[in-house]
Amino acid sequence: ASRSTLSHLDAKWFAKWQSSSKQAKTPTRGKWYQLCMFPYPSGQMHVGHLRVYSISDTLSRFRKMNGYDVLSPMGWDAFGLPAENAAQQRNVKASDWTYANIKAMHSQFDQMLCDFDWSKELITCHPDYYKHTQRLFLEFYKAGLAYRAPGLVNWDPVDETVLANEQVDAQGRSWRSGALVETRELEQWYLKITEYGDALDRDLSTLDQWPSKVKTMQKNWIGKSSGAELTLADNITVFTTRADTLAGAMYVALAINHPIVLAEAETNAGLKAFISKPHETGSKDGFRLSQVIKNPLTGAEMPLFCSPYVLGDYGTGAVMGVPAHDQRDSDFWELHGTTAPINVIQEAKSLPYTEKYGTLNEASGFAGLSIADGAKAIMNKLGAKEKTRYRLRDWLISRQRYWGAPIPIINCSSCGTVPVPEKDLPVLLPENHSGPLSQCKEFMETTCPSCGGEATRDPDTMDTFVDSSWYFLRFTDPDNKDLPFSKDRASELMPVDMYLGGVEHAILHLLYSRFWTKFLVDRGLIENIPNSEPFKRLVTQGMVHGKTFINTDNGRFLMPDELGPNNTVKATGKPAGITFEKMSKSKYNGVDPSEVISKYGADAVRAHVLFQAPVNDVLEWHEDNIVGVTRWLSKLQALVSSASECGSAPTSAQVQAWNECCALVSNITKSLEDTLALNTVISDFMKLTRAVGTLKGSELAWPATETLVKVIAPVCPANAEEAWEKLLEIKKQPWSSVFAEEWPLLEPISSGSAFNYNVMINGKRIMSFASESDVQEQVLEELSKEPKTKPLLERGIKRVVFVPAKSLVNILTN
Ligand code: ANZ
Numbered sequence: 001a002s003r004s005t006l007s008h009l010d011a012k013w014f015a016k017w018q019s020s021s022k023q024a025k026t027p028t029r030g031k032w033y034q035l036c037m038f039p040y041p042s043g044q045m046h047v048g049h050l051r052v053y054s055i056s057d058t059l060s061r062f063r064k065m066n067g068y069d070v071l072s073p074m075g076w077d078a079f080g081l082p083a084e085n086a087a088q089q090r091n092v093k094a095s096d097w098t099y100a101n102i103k104a105m106h107s108q109f110d111q112m113l114c115d116f117d118w119s120k121e122l123i124t125c126h127p128d129y130y131k132h133t134q135r136l137f138l139e140f141y142k143a144g145l146a147y148r149a150p151g152l153v154n155w156d157p158v159d160e161t162v163l164a165n166e167q168v169d170a171q172g173r174s175w176r177s178g179a180l181v182e183t184r185e186l187e188q189w190y191l192k193i194t195e196y197g198d199a200l201d202r203d204l205s206t207l208d209q210w211p212s213k214v215k216t217m218q219k220n221w222i223g224k225s226s227g228a229e230l231t232l233a234d235n236i237t238v239f240t241t242r243a244d245t246l247a248g249a250m251y252v253a254l255a256i257n258h259p260i261v262l263a264e265a266e267t268n269a270g271l272k273a274f275i276s277k278p279h280e281t282g283s284k285d286g287f288r289l290s291q292v293i294k295n296p297l298t299g300a301e302m303p304l305f306c307s308p309y310v311l312g313d314y315g316t317g318a319v320m321g322v323p324a325h326d327q328r329d330s331d332f333w334e335l336h337g338t339t340a341p342i343n344v345i346q347e348a349k350s351l352p353y354t355e356k357y358g359t360l361n362e363a364s365g366f367a368g369l370s371i372a373d374g375a376k377a378i379m380n381k382l383g384a385k386e387k388t389r390y391r392l393r394d395w396l397i398s399r400q401r402y403w404g405a406p407i408p409i410i411n412c413s414s415c416g417t418v419p420v421p422e423k424d425l426p427v428l429l430p431e432n433h434s435g436p437l438s439q440c441k442e443f444m445e446t447t448c449p450s451c452g453g454e455a456t457r458d459p460d461t462m463d464t465f466v467d468s469s470w471y472f473l474r475f476t477d478p479d480n481k482d483l484p485f486s487k488d489r490a491s492e493l494m495p496v497d498m499y500l501g502g503v504e505h506a507i508l509h510l511l512y513s514r515f516w517t518k519f520l521v522d523r524g525l526i527e528n529i530p531n532s533e534p535f536k537r538l539v540t541q542g543m544v545h546g547k548t549f550i551n552t553d554n555g556r557f558l559m560p561d562e563l564g565p566n567n568t569v570k571a572t573g574k575p576a577g578i579t580f581e582k583m584s585k586s587k588y589n590g591v592d593p594s595e596v597i598s599k600y601g602a603d604a605v606r607a608h609v610l611f612q613a614p615v616n617d618v619l620e621w622h623e624d625n626i627v628g629v630t631r632w633l634s635k636l637q638a639l640v641s642s643a644s645e646c647g648s649a650p651t652s653a654q655v656q657a658w659n660e661c662c663a664l665v666s667n668i669t670k671s672l673e674d675t676l677a678l679n680t681v682i683s684d685f686m687k688l689t690r691a692v693g694t695l696k697g698s699e700l701a702w703p704a705t706e707t708l709v710k711v712i713a714p715v716c717p718a719n720a721e722e723a724w725e726k727l728l729e730i731k732k733q734p735w736s737s738v739f740a741e742e743w744p745l746l747e748p749i750s751s752g753s754a755f756n757y758n759v760m761i762n763g764k765r766i767m768s769f770a771s772e773s774d775v776q777e778q779v780l781e782e783l784s785k786e787p788k789t790k791p792l793l794e795r796g797i798k799r800v801v802f803v804p805a806k807s808l809v810n811i812l813t814n
């Protein structure tokens, strides 16, 4: 978007802000780090971006006007597949494509009138940035928390790369390509996030300003579970959270990569075929092994199976099967069992009974004990210890792709794995390349830093989530050449006070960032961050849904030119079905932010976006509704144009209107500061404008108008500046920015001694007095001086009714 697409007002003020240094008042209220998740430079903003950046810009402008020293930076999460694919398809360099996109999107930010501190801009694909990403990887390596290991990994056949567990959804599909993920055996690099499983779980409870939904998702992902390891045979130990059900165990099942299974498969062709054929995840297929295991409690013989539903990388890869109390075991036993499930819980009316409360019955061997006590008793009897397990797995960070930060490791045939020395960082990406780095000879061939012999580089790049796991730290010190960030700067500016972004990152980015922060605190790179948590308050904005037209005859989405007049289907003349759905190309319901901004101006679009839905809710994009906001803005400008500094004493109706203004300003302040009820902020703006209109002609009009202009400034910066300029002209004062003003605070009624209040108790007039400011407080003080009111007031005050229009205070007692 070029300047020419800015409306007159936007262009005027954008230029003015560029040329006049912002009058920085000296902040008096401490630091405020306002951050929103930085975008991937796709080249085009969508309305979701428009929403989150409107919110974020509003809040950081508000904080600045409130005297905070605000850090509100912006940057680019610039590595990743689309650039690489574009490079391949268009025969351009991935970096050229990326930087062109950054430029285009930066001007869209300008178009939105976003006031980010661009001097702190960072780009994760720039060597100045990824040099430090590599350095931090080596920090993990030095600590023994970055390691290479063979293992079964998730392979995305479309993007041709491995994925972290967090990047595969519950249906087994890739978060990016949507392809069904396959399993491959590969040697890859991991970050040992499991080392922090306990801290990541525990500290969730300190995040009292995070949505509980996000905390629950993280808790479940980490999946801390306390149970016991029971050794049932020399070579078989099971992990169970229900040791109390041991007497109900009727079989034991092993994962298909359990050592016993692998050993037996050497000589058992049937088993070998079973474990090598593909199984659906969670499948209750089973294969009976030769061994039989004795139940240590009942002495009963239990058959041994192997089944894909037992996970190879959870617990011990072995379970005791309790068909009466576990759904999965019940399903398995129905297919492979011969006898009826053994129930050990008194409360069980039907099986499986999977509730975790109840009392053990006779069959359990510990009749009368609760589930918890029974588990303890059985563990004691077997000499088993309590064991905590986590569902969380280590984070696989190798990607077989070009457009990422190279893993700074060299493989030497004589020295083995050698980290690239810090002085040799960054390991630069070859400029003219696409496809895996393993195919780039100049990149791969190098010399060993340790022995000087021939060696090869690690062919992989890091997951782009590595880049974003520390960018918020880099923002505290973005120009540091030697270090990722200085300890002092980062420690001073962290944590992020408010972090805005999409809930789709509830696990991935937010979990990784918490992990990195905790690790870097432990390594002494930052300090003094409460609970080592990077984000104090988290706000997740809802999605934006677009108006979607459907041909109800066949359920197909209508393209714009298939839509007739008055929302009909052109081909048939019938009315089209209208719904609101997630914007996507296939539904023809997308909206281009640049287009709407050049049509209505940035302020109207910003206010509209905030007005249409509470921050956390889905926003349905009704473009027609913008007219409400544009009308309000023109009323506001008209009101300001006719404002006058002089006026007469207010009527009592005007005093009331003034008090309404006070209440509205305090509401607006509270919403911006705390509750983030931003939709009500816009309706309060409209009410406030009306109330200020009522003050016309009175001496209250001028201060109220000034206040109105100041409070709308965070949301509607251009209109506020325009109005402020008019007010200064009327006052005959030189121009200065409205953003140099302090946030206003209106005192309720300051009508002066002109008002003589009649004070009544329970409807009876007691006395009168002249009020100056806070009438309510003053009333009680005056009354306490009046001996005859004492018995009345001793009954206790129920309510104080204050009617400024009638110059009346009525006190109701019990
Ligand atoms: C016996 C039992 C009886 C179990 C019962 C549950 C209910 P959470 O809480 O999610 O950690 N399990 C253990 N290792 C497993 C593996 N590798 N693959 C699949 N399942 C496994 O789950 C722990 C429970 O999951 C364990 O407790 C075990 O089944 C199963 F009425 O043991 B339980």
Ligand code: ZN
Binding pocket: 412, 413, 414, 415, 416, 448, 449, 450, 451, 452, 453, 455
């Ligand atoms: Zn060597």
